[in-house]
Amino acid sequence: MTLTADTAPAVPRTNRSLASVVFVDGVRTPFGKAGGAYAETRADDLVVRVIRELLRRNPGLAPAEVDDVAIAAATQSGDQGMLLGRSAALLAGLPASVPGYSIDRWCAGAMTAVTTVAASVAVGTNDVAIAAGVEHMGRHPIGDGLDPNPRFLAERLVDPAALSMGATAENLHDQFPALTKQRADAYAAASQHRTAKAYANGLIQPDLVPMATRSAEHGWGLLTVDEPPRPDTTIEGLAKLRTPFRPYGRVTAGNSSGLNDGATGAIIAAEDVAIAHGLPRKMRMVTYAFAGVGPEVMGYGPVPSTQKALDHCGLTIDQIGLIEINEAFAVQVLAFLDHFGIADDDERVNPMGGAIAVGHPLASSGIRLMINLARSFERHPEVRYGLTTMCIGLGMGGTVIWENPHHPDYRPALDGSLAGAA
């Protein structure tokens, strides 16, 4: 065994300032309901399947050329622990020379995996990396193993509701009385219907990798589509659901995402490297931002993070033609839309439906948003910019702004630098 790296580039890139970063490709497992199809399937097996499919779909990229593997999980124990980024890379059959690490930013884990490896590519320390996220909420119930510091409550550092996500969603309804339960239910029903339509049009299936499901009682199965959607949902039906977080509250199982299992992954690369390897470029990263808000209204997080990201790159919300926002709760999406003056049923927002229908396996959802946006970019070459955004527990938001390579004005950064693309 040789101890020297045999994958060093022929020409040293010592002088590269900022590289143009592209989203090469993304895939995900179908999402399952906690306790459902994946009840006896391991979390690491889910994300291993995603990594292998990414490499299979992109034969131009040799496994040894992957510079790093970042994998997110909100609960980092058991089959989501053991330095998941490294252990899943080994399980996926990547060579031992490929390093890996784990990432955690709760719901924005996969998004943070993407922005972190993208940053490493942008500054030129990596050429190609895999970012992924997984959450098996059936095996790892939300909050499992947490040990909150007693100071949080003793010193009133956070509202007691801050650790119950449903309660923070109720808080948002309180803060913005215009966000009614009726609007939330209508939005939720529309999410279900848009998802059903996207499935009918074959927009979701191409980026799903069928996953074998283990059941000791029933034998092996194969999950090929998301398990959670309820296409028959009606606003009337939603109105009858109980409000588990508060008597006479507004947040129900119907206008929130569920408890889900699933994994997502993406290849992130320097644009010139993607071109040189003949890899697809589905989106180009413009910028990203994370921002904090009060933990008791964590759903408001996407508002400041999106504003911050727009400010970074000098774009305005009017220039954003497509928005993929995670639907942890309908009310949190509505708060975002109201802030930016966008209608509840605007076709630019979650055109393929969202987490209320397909589910929200916490740390994996960020890349699902990107997969959807990439699909919509392909169908809408007239749109130049889009964004993916999501709220994060303990009061944060994350936003990534993307450029559409299918747009006629798009100019590839052939020398790899951002300046070349400007």
Place this chain on the structure above:
Amino acid sequence: MSAHVTVPPFPGEVVTQAHVRIIDLPGAGPAALITLDNGEDHSRPSTLGPAGLAALDAAIDEVAATSGLVAVAITGKPFCFLVGADLTGIGHVTERGAALAMARSGHAVFQRLTGLGMPSFAFINGAAMGGGLEVALHCDYRTISRGPGMIGLPEVFLGLVPGWGGAYLLPSLIGARAACEVIIRNPLNQNRLLKPEQALGLGVVDVAFDAADFLEESLRWAAGVVRGDIEVHRAEVDRGPAWQEAVAEARQWAAARTHGATPAPDRACDLIEAAASADRDAAFAAEDEALADLVMGDELRASLYSFDLVQRRAKRPRGVPDAALARRVTRIGVVGAGLMARQLAWLFLQRLEVPVHITDLDQARLDAGLGWVRDQIAEQAGRGRLSEREANRLRGLLTGSLSIADFAGADLVIEAVAEEIEVKQRVFADLEQVVEPTAVLATNTSSLSVTRMTEGLANPERVVGIHFFNPVAVMPLVEIARTPSTDEATLATAFTVARALKKSAILVKDAPAFVVNRLLMRFLGEIMRAVDEGTPVNVADRSLDPLGLPMTPVNLIALVGPGVAYHVAAQMHSQFPDRFYLSDNLRRLAESGRPSIYDWSTGAPVPDPEVMALFSIGRPAMGDPATEAEIRSRALAALADEVGRMLDEGVVAEVADLDLAMILGAGWPFWLGGMTPYLDRSGASVRVRGSRFLPPGVASVPA
């Protein structure tokens, strides 16, 4: 029972269920996926008894009743496909009719996989043996996981034939020559199995996928086949004269190994031969008849008994103290650097990976011993079996010196010096001065009294016999001999070390030559007696051919070395002159330094004229020199007598330990059941002892 299974469940059958799931075969349509799962973890692989067959039959009913399916596929629980028929149940089959029904039931159920009007797939996700592989062979297509699972048709190894379709389907798929490899040669070659890539190379399976997402990729491939996107190309099978030639060669090869002592290889050859032209129904009917005959034969029953000894009893030796009593062994001493000692040092080094120190009185011999071990390390590294890092580690652990004082700190010291009681006594007395009072002192003696070696020792309780067989790396047995003083901790340590060395150990009383050598010497004495009395060497030597032993007596003497053989024979003769014949001609051979009575220079065993010139051949006390049959009868009688004595003396706890010892220590074949089932079968035990060693049904067809 079900429509196609006409046998009641075996008592206590661990039933392999067949779960049916309707899945979406991506881009192709709905398919039925059958999972075979006995509900146990990977340490207990799935097998098929009558209830398991009925479960599969019911699953196929369910598939047949589902409309609109485009394919049916069958796979196993995690890490295991299916390892064949439930052998534990065969002991319960007492009538040929039931054996025949079991054979027919397997065919009836498996054949349904091809009659469903849709393509059938087997996804071999792990071990697939015997009936397990046959299930897969009945399917139209096969995928295999590149994981660690092995596949094969080991039936002939046990004394059966692949009678659930394998003897017909496999040659039809891959040709007679390759099929003979899988069905005849591999089973008779230490039951060799195929790795996934080998199975792919032979054409047993159509495609191999990585283990990581084997099932998903198999389903994707199956969808491609169903859609017509993937075409499966298989090599044309040559049904010309080459077919019969291949079978004839295999038949001859097997006969040379077994001398007809087990009927299975011949029956399997018959079936493969007929597969060239027989139609499917006729071929399957012939398989049924062969299976029924063999199941009702004592050779198979003895084999199953042997299999159980090796699989179970060898892993849980009887009369062994709790392993928790064992002392930690982190440093080993080997006294002596001779041929046996250096092999022991290498084994300890390789398996325990702890410091191993060797001493010898002679610098040249010490250097030779150390050099030999280092050569072994280099050879293993050269063959890629050891990484350079591991090789460096082992080299660093090996030391040697001329001083026994350097054994201070050793937890276990084993001596392998000259087989002289005074020498060994002096070694142990010297060792006591250097090692801790709890260090285990072991002897590798093959024929001396361990008890006598403890005379005068302050701590005789830590002395134990650990008898290895030559060649040490290959022979799987060790005999652990306790003296009246050996304590539990010492015994537990010896067994724990044996297990770590990957040897099977049996507990024996400290008695002359323990088990294996005592029995071998007793019958070798009868062979040499016949030679001395005028029976031609070749005649005496082939007298035991009908047993199908791994080597003839004359070749066994050559393997052990005439010097060692004579030494042990002399030891035994001096103690029991009435029973252990001491051949003067064996002494002459040993003193001559010739390696064998035979000269192999022509490629065939011919009595070496130079050796024969040394021999002094006399005459029997009365009558003519003994014939083959007479010698065989005497040898078996001698064995039956000696076995009886060993049981009376309590050398081992049970007769099963003697059989296990002969299987693992002397390589005696499964179809003899080790030894006592054959002594019972041949009538020797009743003739000599007046009774059988084992009741009918234990290792024979029930009465």
